[in-house]
Amino acid sequence: MKIAFLVYHDITALDLFGPLDIFNRVTSWKTMLVSCTSGPIKIGQGIHIEPAEILTENSRFDAFVIPGGFGQIDFSYNPDNLRIIRSVCLNSKFVLTVCTGSVILGLCGLLIGKKVTTNRSAFDILTRLGATVISERTVEDGNFLTCGGVSAGIDLAFMFVRKYAGHAEARRIQAEIEYNPQPLYVYQTLEDDIQLQEVLKRQSGKVNSIRQAQVDYFINASGN
Structure with a gap:
């Protein structure tokens, strides 16, 4: 299986490296980093990456993975980027998104009527873009x-490995990386913690306002 990871400026590092590390451990799979532009990409946490391939509208993969991050906003304002990503998604067998990478799909018009999830701060964004958002x-x-x-x-990557490389491979990789989460703080749902909800809402307020404005822009541009 040939799996491509989209990289663009200011993606969240773990969005990329979590699934990438897991897929790299499947012996029969090949992973690569791809971009819509040439040259080094500076992702979150100051890490520089050199993509292996520049995407075109004819690019196709067995699986195409789109990470999220604050850079999603600037990336999505470029209509050439969205045109290319839409084509690659339609050409590819599977499309996976991490966190707000799903917002890129929504702005490409690919999530209308689809059941999806994303970072909680972007639930209403995807709803406005026609998706059915599920809190899972x-x-x-x-x-x-x-x-x-x-x-x-990371959980998405293991789900994908289990389904398309088999239970034995998924279990082997989970043991290999010693993936046995034991979070310091445990909650059943975010809705159970009103105080934490308010903290996160304040933190994401500015970014969410910018994303809402971006949705307004694309809705107005499309005439819908």
């Missing part, structure tokens, strides 16, 4: 697989 860690609808914020990409 991972969601699969046809050939589209989406997950919640940041660390959920």
Whole structure:
């Protein structure tokens, strides 16, 4: 299986490296980093990456993975980027998104009527873009697989490995990387913690306002 990871400026590092590390450990799979532009990409946490391939509208992969992050906003304002990503998604067998990578799909018009999930801060964004948002860690609808914020990409990757490389391979990799989460703080749902909800809402308020403005822009541009 040939799996391509989209990289663009200011993606969240774990959105990329969590699933990438897991897929790299499947012996029969090949992974690569791809971009819509040439030259080094500076992702979150100051890491520089050199993509192996520049995407075109004819690019196709067995699986195409789109990470999220604050850079999603600037990336999505470029209509050439969205045109290319839409084509690659339609050409590819599977499309996976981590965190707000799903917003890129929504702005490409690919999530209308689809069941999806994303970072909680972007639930209303995807709803406005025609998706049916489900508050789950991972969601699969046809050939589209989406997950919640940041660390959920690891769970999405294991789900994908289990389904398409087999239980034995998924179990081997889980043991190999000693993936046995034991979070310091445990909650059943975010809705159970009103105080934490307010903290996160304040933190994401500015970014969410910018994303809402972006949705307004694309809705007005499309005439819908």
